[in-house]
Amino acid sequence: MLLLAGVVWVLAYAVNGRVWDAVLTGALGLDGEDRVTESVRFFLYDTVKIALLLAGIIFLVTFGRSYLSVERTRALLGGRREGVGNVLAAGLGVVTPFCSCSAVPAFIGFVSAGVPIGVTLSFLIASPLVNEVAIGLLVSMFGVRIALLYVAAGLVVAVVAGWTLGRLGVQRWVEPFVFETRLHGEVIDQSLGLTAQQRVQIAAEEVRTILRKIWPYLLVGIALGALIHGWAPQDLFTRYAGAGNPFAVLVAVGIGVPLYSNAAGIMPLVQALHEKGLPMGTLLAFLMSVVALSLPELILLRRVLKPPLLGAFVAVTAAGIVAVGYLFNAVLS
Amino acid sequence: MIIKVLGPGCANCQNLEKAVRGALAGLGRVGMEATVEKVTDYAAIAGYGVMSTPALVIDDTVVLAGRVPTVAQVRELLMAPTPTRKA
Numbered sequence: 001m002l003l004l005a006g007v008v009w010v011l012a013y014a015v016n017g018r019v020w021d022a023v024l025t026g027a028l029g030l031d032g033e034d035r036v037t038e039s040v041r042f043f044l045y046d047t048v049k050i051a052l053l054l055a056g057i058i059f060l061v062t063f064g065r066s067y068l069s070v071e072r073t074r075a076l077l078g079g080r081r082e083g084v085g086n087v088l089a090a091g092l093g094v095v096t097p098f099c100s101c102s103a104v105p106a107f108i109g110f111v112s113a114g115v116p117i118g119v120t121l122s123f124l125i126a127s128p129l130v131n132e133v134a135i136g137l138l139v140s141m142f143g144v145r146i147a148l149l150y151v152a153a154g155l156v157v158a159v160v161a162g163w164t165l166g167r168l169g170v171q172r173w174v175e176p177f178v179f180e181t182r183l184h185g186e187v188i189d190q191s192l193g194l195t196a197q198q199r200v201q202i203a204a205e206e207v208r209t210i211l212r213k214i215w216p217y218l219l220v221g222i223a224l225g226a227l228i229h230g231w232a233p234q235d236l237f238t239r240y241a242g243a244g245n246p247f248a249v250l251v252a253v254g255i256g257v258p259l260y261s262n263a264a265g266i267m268p269l270v271q272a273l274h275e276k277g278l279p280m281g282t283l284l285a286f287l288m289s290v291v292a293l294s295l296p297e298l299i300l301l302r303r304v305l306k307p308p309l310l311g312a313f314v315a316v317t318a319a320g321i322v323a324v325g326y327l328f329n330a331v332l333s
Numbered sequence: 334m335i336i337k338v339l340g341p342g343c344a345n346c347q348n349l350e351k352a353v354r355g356a357l358a359g360l361g362r363v364g365m366e367a368t369v370e371k372v373t374d375y376a377a378i379a380g381y382g383v384m385s386t387p388a389l390v391i392d393d394t395v396v397l398a399g400r401v402p403t404v405a406q407v408r409e410l411l412m413a414p415t416p417t418r419k420a
Contacts, residue, residue, distance in 0.1 A: 069399075070384045070385050070399075071384065074384065097385075097399075099385065101341075101343050101345075101386065102384060102385040102399075104341070104375045104379075105375060105378050105383055105385070105386060106384045106385065108375060108376070108379035109379055109382070109383075109384040110384075112379065177376050178376075180376075181379050181380055182380060183379070183380060183382045190385070190397075190399045190400065202400070300341075303375055304375070
């Protein structure tokens with residue numbers, strides 16, 4: 001069954017481009033050079049390609065992650081000092097199975113187990129910022145080098161931002177009930193006691209759940225990408241947001257922070273903008289600001305963080321992303 | 334039997350509650366009596382040692398956390414003589 005799914009996946013991925021060419025220019029007799037045809041082709045090709053990549057990535061990542069858990073991560077982080085703790089927390093934030101919808105109980109659980117607040121924040125920043133779907137899509141669209149730069153940059157932002165916030169003496173800006181919470185239940189580690197077959201089932205179920213949840217974002221992102229690909233004048237974006245504009249990264253992050261989407265929805269846009277000549281640093285900063293900071297997560301975190309700390313959390317993370325954008329623009333060009 | 338569904342009201346928490354009610358409806362015929370409570374307070378959720386929602390608590394023991402089980406899995410958990418902490 002698994003083998004069959006794998007073979008179908010590889011075949012579908014391999015013939016994706018050719019099928020749409022055959023359908024559009026062959027069967028329907030459309031002009032391949034025409035803008036509309038070109039945009040439609042981009043849309044169809046990218047929809048199938050990204051859906052396939054997503055299914056593959058989510059399946060593999062979920063299967064691998066089923067051997068890890070937030071509980072185990074907390075045990076690894078308990079009693080760590082700041083510094084080393086921040087680095088470890090950021091790294092574990094990338095690989096631990098974690099949904100930002102659980103940010104609040106995880107925050108309370110970490111802090112009441114003695115994990116320093118700055119270290120906990122490094123975990124909470126790295127988890128959405130270094131996104132496994134983004135890594136997979138970046139590899140397939142821009143190559144391994146860009147994907148590695150993205151991972152490294154995300155880790156550095158998470159480490160530095162968490163460490164900085166920890167240094168600010170943020171204890172007083174955490175809601176007091178967090179420190180009063182006593183753990184009385186027995187901890188359950190969901191990574192234990194599963195058979196390989198159960199893990200495969202969980203991974204397949206996750207693919208279905210995620211695709212069902214994000215397809216609107218995906219289609220909007222790909223449609224925007226297709227529009228830009230076919231219709232935006234070559235110099236439209238480079239004129240305003242190209243390497244010549246020193247504020248481009250700042251503006252990209254300013255747009256990205258309030259924008260709520262996910263890595264899969266934003267990637268076709270990044271790809272189309274890259275084709276139009278926008279520098280990679282600006283685009284990576286845009287991508288990171290979209291996935292790292294989202295209003296729903298901030299509203300959740302408000303339950304445990306008082307406004308000054310929440311503000312500092314956003315400011316420090318955004319500043320880190322902006323710095324990464326400028327650094328990459330300088331290094332990559 | 335007191336069943337608690339731990340979660341702040343997210344979609345998955347509602348799905349878990351649905352699965353629990355489904356399992357109970359199926360078990361109603363064998364005469365199992367249970368009340369289902371929802372725990373939405375973060376301090377209370379964290380107090381159970383739960384760090385990923387939704388979670389299921391049966392008679393004050395956490396039996397499942399971080400994912401939505403199928404109706405059949407919940408039924409198994411409910412039927413277990415003493416709640417086992419795996420599934």
